[in-house]
């Protein structure tokens with residue numbers, strides 16, 4: 001969750017760190033801080049709140065060094081205070097440290113280092129680690145100049161052997177201004193390899209402004225980084241690791257806000273292009289099925305699969321639910337969905353022909369990663385649909401599909417979700433065409449998917465109309481979202497989007513379930529958003545709407561064009577294009593994203609940084 005950045009090179013570190021933190025702020029915004037080497041020791045500036053607060057605070061300090069570390073915090077241990085903000089410096093002033101993760105045995109370590117005379121100024125688990133490294137550093141014999149491994153590296157290694165929990169850390173020592181040491185277990189870290197300068201960060205977005213060349217650290221690896229070199233070793237064995245340098249395909253322009261007020265707005269309006277990017281090159285030449293380059297499962301093996309499991313968290317879990325529906329409907333393969341946080345502990349029986357898919361925009365969500373690892377530990381194949389190239393899930397999965405929608409910065413997921421829906425629909429098509437789906441049905445399905453970007457573009461033209469509705473409904477404190485079949489997960493997504501960015505209590509249900517409890521909430525103060533489409537369930541959904549209306553509940557109907565609703569039934573209608581079942585969930589998502597966005601704006605909420613949330617949940 002926290003954002004991490006380190007810099008070593010010829011330039012003034014503090015500005016590079018603060019710029020990096022601005023791009024990492026979506027990872028946590030409880031507090032931010034930087035520490036740099038100066039001739040007088042570490043200079044540290046830290047402040048609760050946004051990076052802008054830190055920037056003001058930093059102006060009051062002399063932060064002249066060319067080697068430093070910076071951090072944005074999402075609080076776990078200890079409240080949101082200046083003292084708990086990172087970096088943390090050991091009580092002897094020797095070690096400065098930033099950390100993402102949770103040190104589970106921090107109490108035992110704290111007792112140990114307190115017994116050795118180290119003291120504490122914060123309530124964090126991180127300060128415990130700073131003092132532990134300082135303790136080992138003090139005991140470590142000073143090596144000959146330029147000796148490898150370094151004293152700092154060895155004291156970090158010795159300390160981490162005693163740590164239980166997760167960490168991505170970057171460490172500096174007061175006496176060695178020319179090096180940074182970094183290590184990871186469970187929290188992402190990337191080295192950015194520049195010319196005469198190097199960086200370390202939790203995400204590529206903090207690095208791409210200075211270099212496109214990166215090395216993804218793996219769990220259990222330790223890196224020593226100087227301005228013009230870096231070396232990676234294994235934490236436990238101490239063996240050298242041969243680094244693999246990759247090129248990042250995102251540029252700094254991809255994460256620019258442009259003329260939009262918020263990243264969420266930008267990312268909503270980017271969806272036509274994002275969908276085009278996600279489908280590009282992924283249809284067969286005859287236009288009757290999908291094709292994927294990196295699944296690493298042969299068609300023959302896929303034909304043996306008799307059960308699919310989809311697992312993810314949050315919005316990505318909603319994409320799993322839609323995919324489950326489409327896979328069963330079009331490929332006729334039994335499918336199940338589980339929350340990754342449950343799957344990892346549930347000991348679900350799996351049979352040899354089960355195949356697991358995990359979905360994760362960031363590729364770093366700790367529960368989703370753990371679910372993947374659990375399935376793999378038990379000998380099953382795990383594939384991933386993920387957006388971030390080189391992320392931990394992308395690297396650990398047996399194969400998968402990249403979303404290719406560029407960086408998603410708004411904390412509330414939008415374009416990543418609709419591209420997951422698209423790729424889920426393509427998986428259903430691919431499996432369906434290997435089984436019973438006819439050539440003609442395959443062609444119609446492909447044509448429908450190819451039309452999706454234009455249909456989304458058309459739906460986005462409703463933005464002004466939806467903004468007007470949002471202004472009328474921004475004062476309500478409860479809202480229901482009701483849909484059926486593949487639109488039930490879109491109802492869940494509508495409720496999640498609304499509550500996370502506008503703090504309105506919202507719930508999503510299958511429309512017919514409403515009678516079994518949620519209808520008790522209905523009154524003139526609790527509006528309902530219905531998804532209404534043609535087909536055999538149309539009259540059933542209309543009946544559900546009438547039941548709400550009879551109880552004076554206001555109704556917003558997201559309704560396919562050409563459908564006639566009984567007069568006066570809906571208070572507001574948002575038309576969406578009528579389309580193929582595989583595309584409808586994508587198109588139906590657009591109005592609920594816009595509704596949530598405009599309601600949050602009308603309520604003056606911080607859309608891109610909702611309270612208590614952070615992008616990419618890397619702690620359990």
Ligand code: F6R
Pocket residue numbers: 313314315316317359360361362363364365368411412413414496497500616617
């Ligand atoms: C909600 C949202 C979250 C994420 C969830 C999983 O708008 O963004 O619910 O979907 O934390 O994140 P990823 O997809 O990165 O695994």
